[in-house]
Amino acid sequence: KDGHSRRLTDEEFERYSRQMIVPGMGKEGQLRLINSRILIIGAGGLGCPAAQYIAGAGVGTVGLVDGDVVDKSNLHRQVGHATSRLGMKKVDSLIVHLRGLNPLPTYVPYAFPLDAQNAADIVAQYDVVVDCTDNPATRYLISDVCVLLRKPLVSAASVQKSGQLIVLNCPPTPQGVVDATPRAAPCYRCCFKKPPPPGSMVSCGEAGIMGPVVGMMGVAQAGEAIKIIASALHIPPDPSSSVSPETNLGQPTLLIYSYDLASGVGPYTFRALKMAGRRKTCFACGEGSTLTLEGIRAGSPNYEQFCGLATTTNQTRL
Amino acid sequence: KDGHSRRLTDEEFERYSRQMIVPGMGKEGQLRLINSRILIIGAGGLGCPAAQYIAGAGVGTVGLVDGDVVDKSNLHRQVGHATSRLGMKKVDSLIVHLRGLNPLPTYVPYAFPLDAQNAADIVAQYDVVVDCTDNPATRYLISDVCVLLRKPLVSAASVQKSGQLIVLNCPPTPQGVVDATPRAAPCYRCCFKKPPPPGSMVSCGEAGIMGPVVGMMGVAQAGEAIKIIASALHIPPDPSSSVSPETNLGQPTLLIYSYDLASGVGPYTFRALKMAGRRKTCFACGEGSTLTLEGIRAGSPNYEQFCGLATTTNQTRL
Amino acid sequence: MSAAATQAPPAVPAVQTIPITVDFSGGLEMLFSNQRRHSLDVPAADDEGNKSNIGFLVRHLCSTALKDPRTDLFVLDHHMYVSSLSLSLSLTHTLSELPSHLGSEIHVSPLDARPMMPRRLRLVMLIRSGSVSSSRPGILVLINDADWELEGEEAYELQPGDNILFVSTLHGG
């Protein structure tokens, strides 16, 4: 790409100096951030803190997707919004805050929900996708599109006092390639093959959420997205190179956070769980997968049906 | 205190409902937050995210201490400030953001550095202290005052790619009482007896800092401060009660965060280290300690000298 | 005291057991008295003499829960017992819709009960069915912090000191 070896402007130097002097970052890492495009899907409890640090770090283009508007019940945890912006589209509200923090990035609002029809066109324009959504149907859709478009995916979720985070599809490898060296990274479906039963899908609105819990996960997502770009972890290593960086992304770690209101930080507050790598039989990325972008646009698979949402439209009380 | 059993207003109910329905929080926990006062010392990389979630959660009074003004090089990580507020006192800038997020709390700015003369008067007015400062002299001062005024202390620090967090002095026990049941909680000096050599005290300005790293620690501080108030962990358990909640705060855990730019989350990203409890020989809280508020005000101990700052005034280059 | 009384009774053959820890996370711990970690001694072999594996562990958790009402291992929140729940219960029921025959054993505070109900029932299903398969949705099984598929899933034979973690998948954001 152009600009990867250009000089930093005085403005950029002043603004980013404190992270550029961190060992491993440097001017090279900063220029990679400036020349990158990160898509954040969801401008709520995860998306707000994730976007703050991604924008602050100087990522060149920050895309934000969310169809919701700011509600007062969001504000204890969605710290990029404001009372004066109640009723505004969340992406627009968050961009007001982000632009105030750092006017240098280009902010691209998508003030509608990601769906099977629009997902590929949007995702295709970015280098890394950060999943800050709140429902399994969209999570499976995002992962499928990231597999097909070969985008790394930083996925997190949180409800009540628990949080989870995992980096998927990084570096991306072609659909169907399983026996790669180094090991091909898994997708969301490799780790979470089937959605939970429809009745168990509690959202933060229904089940509640502690602000700092979802906040921790959102900030952690920013940290992973920034490191992927700054260290080019999404660029597959040159196979002729004998250097094999142990990025442990081919067999990634699921980080789980258990916040306990009744006791202090302890040995089980954070746990790093070793997940399997890419699965041969994965519906999306495995051998012989028939998943295509055209199919997704045409309604196959049906994500709502897969996640059982159709069955919950029966709202009659027994 | 008054108001602990009052009704919530409609405004409060709407704003805080999503955290009130979290098991363990409830209306009782929310009222405790509303009736509490939390002091955040430092409005920088730790203080910004900590304050966002503490204010969002509805803590009744949020005090902020910082003598600095907003600089452009802060903004990649100090996400409660804004480019339009460059040059403004950090506490005033942060309060602009916090009030926009949640107008209900009372925000008290202290636009000057905490020092030995003013520390006790300020700390005395709060229930919990959150240490978001950037130098050891102030950290020892804050801890000493918290011991003498019996305030729990949520301490964190961060530089480059590392972070640390520990909850100290919680629940607070009288100075000099060591052989208590349950075990008396340690202070900062119990865990970190002596400051590092003066030349090794690198600040974020000198050594650099990744935004999400200090952000994670700041959000975690908010989480610990909120849980202390909401669950009344700072109220010593009734000795006649047979219920012994295992809060593990008498022998707290030092959480360390190691962010790695070159690899993914792994088993050593977070580590929980078991620290010793209160020390018999601790200068501040141990048996026979002669530390007093009057002494601190009068300049004893001399925190600058203790941390070797006096020696660094020799700025002649060799 | 007679001399005979001081004689030890003939030793009952000790049942060989394996000490393990079982953890619940991601909200599942709320089903177990908010206790994340449970230290257990499980039989070293099943009734047929096969070494105990993960499949056996789940059956063991199930039968322990149903046979021993004293342990709070299978108490849901404070007052709700697995043994009182009907397997035929629809997963989409909310508390107010629970069949009345579950009756007096259910005493859950309304505030936190409603949203958690589906997950309670989900775990009940897990336990009552006596088996978890790799396709069981919504719950990950970890053996010593590794996805159980790396260790052989249900066929993994328990070793002394093993840690088995059940964690529910989260979707909120």
Added chain:
Amino acid sequence: MSAAATQAPPAVPAVQTIPITVDFSGGLEMLFSNQRRHSLDVPAADDEGNKSNIGFLVRHLCSTALKDPRTDLFVLDHHMYVSSLSLSLSLTHTLSELPSHLGSEIHVSPLDARPMMPRRLRLVMLIRSGSVSSSRPGILVLINDADWELEGEEAYELQPGDNILFVSTLHGG
């Protein structure tokens, strides 16, 4: 090849060793090729036959570093060796102020060197002095994730599989 040549030489008495892992964190890992974890086999006893303890471990790390320039365990960043640093060096020196007699072994990129210099020197002091005491400021020593004061400090005798963590205290915010 003669038959004699295939005979094994008389066995040298094996030195008993203890396998342990040594970790560095809080920035100290940057002194060790950015490697947080080092697996080591340390002698089971010191020269006087006493069981190896933490004090011995630090002396062992010290002598290993000084005797074996091949290992990068004590290479600071890429090109700076412990053995090249003067103990008398003031802690307040910055890179440009380093005495010239340290000479050619120092090749550190200016960007990351200056701020880290004090910590490098601090660790050098730790290692060169051959002992860490409980009053050594700025570095915590953890034995199996517990403050070493809970385990007996320097007198703690190493066990196979032990993990020893050195972590520097942070003050930034």
